[in-house]
Amino acid sequence: VPSPSGGGLGGGNGGNITVWSDNSTLFSGQISARGGLLGGDGGFVEVSGKSFLSYSGFTDTRAPMGITGTLLLDPSDVTITHSTSATDSNISGTSSITQTDGGTATSTLTDFTINAALNSSNVTVTGTQNIVIDTNAVALGPVLANSYTLALNAAAGISWTSAWTYTNNGALTLSAGTGISGTGGALTLSPGTGLELKTTAGTINVLTAADLIAASAPGGVTISNTAPGGTLTVGVVGSTNGITSTAGAITVNEAGSINITGTIAAASGGAVNLTATTISETGLGLISTTGTLTTNSISDTTLSGANTVAAFTTINSNIGTSNITLNDATGNLVLTGISTSLYGGNVSIYNTGSISVNGSISTHLGGDVSLRADSLGVCLSTGGICSTVTFGSTSDVVTATTTNIYYDPSSYASPTTFSTSNVPGTLNAYMLVNDVTQLQAVNTNLSGTYALGTNIDATATSGWNVAAGVAAGFTPIGNSTTAFTGTFDGLGHTISNLTINMPTTDYVGLFGVANAASVISNIGLLGDSIIGQVSVGGLVGKNSGTVSNSYASGNVSGTTFVGGLVGFNNYGTGASITNSYAMGNVAGTNTQAGGLVGYTGGGSSITNSHATANVGGGGTGIGGLVG
Numbered sequence: 001v002p003s004p005s006g007g008g009l010g011g012g013n014g015g016n017i018t019v020w021s022d023n024s025t026l027f028s029g030q031i032s033a034r035g036g037l038l039g040g041d042g043g044f045v046e047v048s049g050k051s052f053l054s055y056s057g058f059t060d061t062r063a064p065m066g067i068t069g070t071l072l073l074d075p076s077d078v079t080i081t082h083s084t085s086a087t088d089s090n091i092s093g094t095s096s097i098t099q100t101d102g103g104t105a106t107s108t109l110t111d112f113t114i115n116a117a118l119n120s121s122n123v124t125v126t127g128t129q130n131i132v133i134d135t136n137a138v139a140l141g142p143v144l145a146n147s148y149t150l151a152l153n154a155a156a157g158i159s160w161t162s163a164w165t166y167t168n169n170g171a172l173t174l175s176a177g178t179g180i181s182g183t184g185g186a187l188t189l190s191p192g193t194g195l196e197l198k199t200t201a202g203t204i205n206v207l208t209a210a211d212l213i214a215a216s217a218p219g220g221v222t223i224s225n226t227a228p229g230g231t232l233t234v235g236v237v238g239s240t241n242g243i244t245s246t247a248g249a250i251t252v253n254e255a256g257s258i259n260i261t262g263t264i265a266a267a268s269g270g271a272v273n274l275t276a277t278t279i280s281e282t283g284l285g286l287i288s289t290t291g292t293l294t295t296n297s298i299s300d301t302t303l304s305g306a307n308t309v310a311a312f313t314t315i316n317s318n319i320g321t322s323n324i325t326l327n328d329a330t331g332n333l334v335l336t337g338i339s340t341s342l343y344g345g346n347v348s349i350y351n352t353g354s355i356s357v358n359g360s361i362s363t364h365l366g367g368d369v370s371l372r373a374d375s376l377g378v379c380l381s382t383g384g385i386c387s388t389v390t391f392g393s394t395s396d397v398v399t400a401t402t403t404n405i406y407y408d409p410s411s412y413a414s415p416t417t418f419s420t421s422n423v424p425g426t427l428n429a430y431m432l433v434n435d436v437t438q439l440q441a442v443n444t445n446l447s448g449t450y451a452l453g454t455n456i457d458a459t460a461t462s463g464w465n466v467a468a469g470v471a472a473g474f475t476p477i478g479n480s481t482t483a484f485t486g487t488f489d490g491l492g493h494t495i496s497n498l499t500i501n502m503p504t505t506d507y508v509g510l511f512g513v514a515n516a517a518s519v520i521s522n523i524g525l526l527g528d529s530i531i532g533q534v535s536v537g538g539l540v541g542k543n544s545g546t547v548s549n550s551y552a553s554g555n556v557s558g559t560t561f562v563g564g565l566v567g568f569n570n571y572g573t574g575a576s577i578t579n580s581y582a583m584g585n586v587a588g589t590n591t592q593a594g595g596l597v598g599y600t601g602g603g604s605s606i607t608n609s610h611a612t613a614n615v616g617g618g619g620t621g622i623g624g625l626v627g
Contacts (some may be wrong), residue, residue, distance in 0.1 A: 011036040014043025014061055014069055025049030025075075028056045034065025042069025042121070049075050053107045060120040068148055071121040073108035078127040078154075081134035082111035104492035104595030106581040114150070118142035124151040131176075136343050141167030149173065151196075153425040163188070182359065186460035189221075196222040221245050231274070234260045234285070242285075245270050249291070252276070259286035260305070274315030279404045280307040286329075292336065295324075305325060312349070313359065321345045327375065332387075334358050340367050342375065347400070350375040353385065357422070358392040362399040369400040375430055379408040381437035384389060394421040400532075406453070412438075412445045430489065439495070442477050446487045452493040452523065454605065462499040464531075473499035475530075476512030476541060483515040483544075490523025490550070498528040498554075508532025508558065509567065516573045528554030528584075535560075537567035537598065538582060544573035550560035553583040562588035563598035563627065564613040571601020575577075582611045591619035 019025060022196035025048060033043030042061035047053065061069030106281040109125065119142045125131065131154040138160075140150060149170040150160055154551035158176040165188045167170045172189065174180055189195055222242055223232065232254040234242045242262030242574060243250055250266045252258060254276040264287045266272050271291040272404035278299045287293055295301050295314040299322050306329035313336040316322035318622035332391035333351040333550045337359035344365035349355060350372045361369055371389050379386035402422045409415055409431045418429055431454040433439050439458070442450060458474065465472040478484030488511075500508055507513045509530060514520060525538050535542045539550030543566045552565045561568040564582025569575045582596045589619060592599040595611030599621070611625050619625045 001482075002461060010125065011039035011065075013066070013261060014063065015358045016044045016046075018046045018048075020048045020050075021047065022050050022176075024052040024054075026054045027612055030057060033059070033061045033069055034402075035061075035066040035069070036443055038278045039065045041066035043299050044070050044072070044209055045121070046072040046074060048072070049107070050440075051076050052105045052546070054523075055109065056113055058120070059117060061122070062236075068120075068122055071117050072119075072124045072126060073109065074128070076127060076131040077106040077132055078125060078131045079106055080125075080138055080140075080152075081108055081110055082136035083112045085112060102129070113142050114140055115142055118146070118148050118150060118170075118395055119144065122149045122151075122170070124153060127154040127156070130154055131158045133164055135162045137162075137456060138164040140165065140172075140496050145169050146374050157442065158185075164227045165189075166195075172199065174241040175199070189216070198224040206392045210296075216417055217477045221248065222253075227321045230234050230565045232256065232258045234258065234262055234264055248290075249273060255620050260287065260303075260523040263288060265289070265335065266291060274462075279303065281307075293326075294456065298320065300327065305329075310332060311336050315339045316345060322350070322470045325368075326350065328352065332356065333359060335361065335371075340364055341465060346370070348372075351387070352378070354377050354387040355389045356391070356392060357396045357398070360395075360399070361398050363401070366401055366403045368404065368570045369398050370404040370406070373410050374434075374453060377432065377452075377455070379432065380435045381441075382435075384434075387420075388416065391419070391422040396422060398423050398425070400425055402428065406432055406451055408432050408434075412441050412450075415445070417449060428487070430487075430527040436474075436495075436498075439477075440474060442488070442585040443475065443483075446478055446482055446486060447485045450486065451491050452490075452495075455493045456479045456495045458495050458498040462497070465498075471499070471501060473501045474510075476508055476510065477514045478499060478503075478511055478515075480542075482513050482514055483513040483518070484519045488523070489519075489521050492522050492524075494524040496526040498530070500528075500530045500532070503531050503558075505532055505569075506534040508535070509537040509539055509541040511543075513542045514540050514545045516544045516575070518543075519548075520546065521548045521550060523550045525552040525554060529557070530554065530556045532558045532560065532567075534568040535598070537563045538565055538584075542568045542570060543577070544570040544575045546576050546578075548576075548578040555585045557587040557589075558598075559590040560588065561598035561627070562586055562591055562593040564611055564615075565597065569597050569600035569604045569606070572603045574577070575604040576607070577605070577609055578607045580609045582613050584613050586613045586615045588615075588617040588619075588622065588627065591617065592621040592627035593617040594615040594623045596625050598627045600626055 014035050027047050042063040045059050061072045141230050147170045151173040154176045157178045158174050158554045159181040173196045244265045251270040252451050257278040258276040260281045263284045266289040269291045274296045275296040279301045280301050286307050288308040292311040293309045302325045304327050306578040307329045308330050311334040325348045328553045330352050330353040332353040333416045334356045337363040344367040348367045348370045353377050355373050364578045370524045373387035373389050388407040389405050430449050430451035434453040436458040461474040502508050536558030538556050564586045594612035596613050
């Protein structure tokens with residue numbers, strides 16, 4: 001069948017040809033709808049059977065000087081199966097020409113037939129019901145790679161339960177009305193191939209036994225689900241399988257939620273673009289890209305897995321409060337623009353390396369921003385990779401109620417000064433403390449702002465500061481002459497096996513003396529051994545400031561004012577202890593010994609705190625909670 005307006009030897013577009021029946025169509029002939037040799041595009045050819053189609057013919061819509069046309073194969077239900085020859089392209093076992101009931105008989109197309117068609121046309125297979133890719137080793141793609149495209153469109157669903165491949169330079173598009181489900185094997189794409197998965201209802205499930213897509217594709221991978229309220233799950237729970245592109249970008253547009261339980265990986269600079277109501281990672285879920293990660297969510301974005309991201313930009317467009325969290329597990333991270341919803345929200349960025357802010361970060365109304373470099377606490381006094389937070393220029397601004405920056409300084413005595421141009425609001429710039437030597441160095445700047453970057457083993461302190469054969473151990477932070485006046489946030493970490501052996505020294509503890517300006521929080525002491533004279537505590541010897549969300553479990557002993565957590569909670573300074581506790585053993589040889597606090601003066605407070613320590617003393621003022 002030649003095209004009614006075929007270009008022939010001159011110029012002109014190929015025409016439109018339709019071969020169609022109300023019931024069954026059997027086609028094994030030839031159709032030409034080519035563009036002209038001197039100009040013009042290829043035509044459009046439709047071969048359809050309302051209930052059934054058997055196609056094993058040849059269609060040519062090429063255009064030497066224009067755009068290749070399209071062949072549409074349009075039956076009802078379709079099964080695509082594997083074959084190595086053109087014989088019997090319909091293998092249902094029933095002659096297609098006898099299907100006259102107008103029902104829902106399944107039409108079978110072989111990969112051999114589709115591949116032959118792709119040699120000379122773009123191909124669209126449309127099922128008015130379902131398209132099923134058979135359990136055989138289906139391998140789609142023309143004999144010689146070209147830029148022609150293959151589209152599989154189903155009014156209902158598209159599914160497969162075993163591995164299959166598509167090899168071509170042109171894009172592959174899967175579009176389904178009620179969902180796409182690949183639950184048994186990988187879809188592998190060849191170099192140059194782009195992939196798009198689309199559905200207008202239902203869900204796209206990529207719960208596969210292997211990676212759903214392994215693509216060496218400048219065209220990348222696009223997944224689009226416009227069904228409201230749906231959920232796109234990437235990967236298998238407990239597995240790292242997911243979506244992989246070794247060259248192109250990965251783009252996921254989901255009207256509902258995206259839950260990443262496996263890996264989304266784009267190499268060679270490929271970007272990852274995620275748009276959904278809510279974006280989250282659970283289990284082994286992670287994102288890996290050497291390019292830029294871009295997210296756009298209506299609600300929260302929580303990427304807490306071991307992600308590897310070179311650059312990050314995101315926006316939340318919720319009409320209510322929304323939060324953004326990103327954990328980047330390796331390398332340095334560039335932030336190119338982050339914005340929560342117009343109604344505020346928090347932004348939390350964690351990176352094992354440094355963080356460069358090369359764009360604006362805005363939480364709009366009432367949100368806080370946390371930028372954490374060296375998130376694993378690997379910068380040690382003995383070496384390791386040390387990381388910081390930098391701003392590209394004065395136009396890179398963090399707009400937030402409070403901004404918390406965590407970084408590794410070159411020296412605690414010389415903290416980094418962050419410009420008010422970059423952070424015009426309240427700023428807390430925490431210097432990270434990652435080992436016991438760094439902990440001791442806090443004494444070099446008693447007004448500094450610190451945070452524990454990791455759990456610290458202080459066992460080595462049992463052999464520190466030896467005099468006359470006796471080890472005094474760790475030197476308390478701050479004393480009666482120069483007290484600690486800064487901020488120390490443990491971030492929920494612990495210090496274990498700390499030793500201080502100073503039986504003739506007053507004001508002994510991890511912090512010897514903390515004055516009224518000091519803030520100590522979120523820290524735990526495990527197995528500490530603290531020995532002093534007057535005002536001795538596991539955490540603080542003499543406290544005039546604020547202690548909260550902290551605990552101590554070990555052995556504390558002295559003469560007077562001895563407590564498991566704080567020795568002397570000073571009077572008249574507003575000293576406070578909140579949400580804290582102590583365990584272990586407390587011994588005071590004289591007076592005032594308590595499980596939590598040895599003595600608390602007038603004007604000080606203890607709130608929502610307790611002690612289970614064993615308390616012993618040689619005089620009066622011995623108590624389970626306070627002496």
